[in-house]
Amino acid sequence: MSGQHSPALGEPTDPDIDLHVPAQRHGRQGPVIAVIAVGGALGAAARYGASLLWPTPSGEFPWTTLIVNAIGCAVIGIFLVVITDLWAAHRLVRPFFGTGVLGGFTTFSTYAADIQHLVATDHARTALMYLAGTLLAALGAVWCSAAATRRLISRRSR
Template identity: 35%
Template sequence: MNKLVCVMIGGFVGSILRYYASVIVISEGFPWPTLAVNLIGCFLLAWLLTTAVVKKTIHPNVSLLLGTGLLGSFTTFSTFSLETVRMIDMGHIGLAVIYVSVSIFIGLLLAYTGVNVALRNGGESK
């Protein structure tokens, strides 16, 4: 039950942050809010989970709260997919290709960076 509460609390906070990201960032034609939260999430989740494994200083419940809960609800693959389909349906195929390409390639680069930042700051694995 304790683990479930951690995921619920993190999910609550992450979904609120996700909502405010879409309200604060004005998106005209290009889904900047979704791109931003997904790229931020790529780096943070990679850093968090690598830090949890390398340093072993992050309690599993905190990893659940921040990883599964907060970042899981903050990032959104389903919105990314729907926005891509909508761009294609509206004939903006070039924008859709750019959106998918940036999301995948920059997302992978940020995840790689997050892992390396955690490893550099954490030393060798125990």
């Protein structure tokens, strides 16, 4: 990350945009929004395809959503290491693939809705296992894939 922070909140800002550059403050967001929309549609279509191939019966553990989220998080870990440590990507690659495709593919809103549905249908134990399992799988997938990618990159550069 670039280390830029929002002066008001002390929070990180988007490293792809430097608000000190007038061209990046005004009017250049159209292409970014367009690639995010296209990527999001592709990612959501892939996720929907997975849900059709492996549907989850009511009250059952939502394995498809957990696996989709874990795979998406693993790819995010690989992708972010590659574009930050190895490859100087075009400015639209990260919004298209990272935010769009992978943001559309992973589905934490479905995760939350699945938990709510499981609790509402008296499957609280399954909901709790799903809540914890997805969190561990997603965070573990990002961490492991990013670490493995960094190791591979460092071996290649020796």
